[in-house]
Amino acid sequence: MRILESLCCLRKSRWLLVASLVLLPQFLFAQWTASVGAESGDQGRQALAFLPNEIWIHIGDSITWKLVTKVEPHTVTFLIANQIRNPFNVGCPGYTPDNSPFDGTACVSTPPMVNGQTFTVIFTATGNFKLSCLFHENMQGTVHVLDLAEKLPHDQAFYDNQAKSDSKAMLNDMLQDMGKDSHREHRSAHAGDGRAGRSRSDRWRNAHPLGLTIYAG
Numbered sequence: 001m002r003i004l005e006s007l008c009c010l011r012k013s014r015w016l017l018v019a020s021l022v023l024l025p026q027f028l029f030a031q032w033t034a035s036v037g038a039e040s041g042d043q044g045r046q047a048l049a050f051l052p053n054e055i056w057i058h059i060g061d062s063i064t065w066k067l068v069t070k071v072e073p074h075t076v077t078f079l080i081a082n083q084i085r086n087p088f089n090v091g092c093p094g095y096t097p098d099n100s101p102f103d104g105t106a107c108v109s110t111p112p113m114v115n116g117q118t119f120t121v122i123f124t125a126t127g128n129f130k131l132s133c134l135f136h137e138n139m140q141g142t143v144h145v146l147d148l149a150e151k152l153p154h155d156q157a158f159y160d161n162q163a164k165s166d167s168k169a170m171l172n173d174m175l176q177d178m179g180k181d182s183h184r185e186h187r188s189a190h191a192g193d194g195r196a197g198r199s200r201s202d203r204w205r206n207a208h209p210l211g212l213t214i215y216a217g
């Protein structure tokens with residue numbers, strides 16, 4: 001009977017050890033979230049931005065980016081120092097899997113992301129890292145990875161509010177610009193996806209080199 005009881009305790013303690021190894025990182029390291037892009041209800045106006053476009057985290061933390069636009073594609077890309085920015089269909093070259101670690105020594109990139117898709121990066125070194133989109137040259141962000149001893153300036157709720165107000169402001173600004181120009185043609189969904197042919201957005205861009213796109217940063 002004693003032997004059976006000891007076996008039972010051994011099993012319990014082993015289970016606790018496994019559970020703590022699985023659960024502990026979640027308590028030690030934070031999981032942050034951010035959005036990629038924003039669009040109006042009819043998808044006519046697209047804010048080409050990472051929202052928020054600047055985040056401060058601790059080493060070991062991860063950030064999950066979620067693509068919220070239904071039609072405009074984006075990538076989440078971290079290039080290494082002095083690396084040439086490749087087209088979206090070339091990537092790093094190539095693409096890295098979800099939950100990729102990044103320490104600044106090897107490029108990390110998603111393929112073109114579609115609606116609702118998420119991508120998580122785990123930051124394993126301190127430093128200031130530039131975030132890029134391979135579709136939109138001026139769509140950039142920064143991730144500041146601090147040492148555990150340093151205090152973070154903001155929490156997730158702050159970034160959520162900032163993302164919400166920034167995307168609203170960008171889309172509203174575009175609406176006002178459209179009103180001023182009396183140009184009601186909306187940008188279509190085909191910008192930069194490499195499909196053949198000239199879309200309405202191409203014509204729009206050619207006619208209005210600056211377009212109705214606002215870049216964060």
Ligand SMILES: [Cu+2]
Pocket residue numbers: 048049073074075133134135136139
């Ligand atoms: Cu983009």
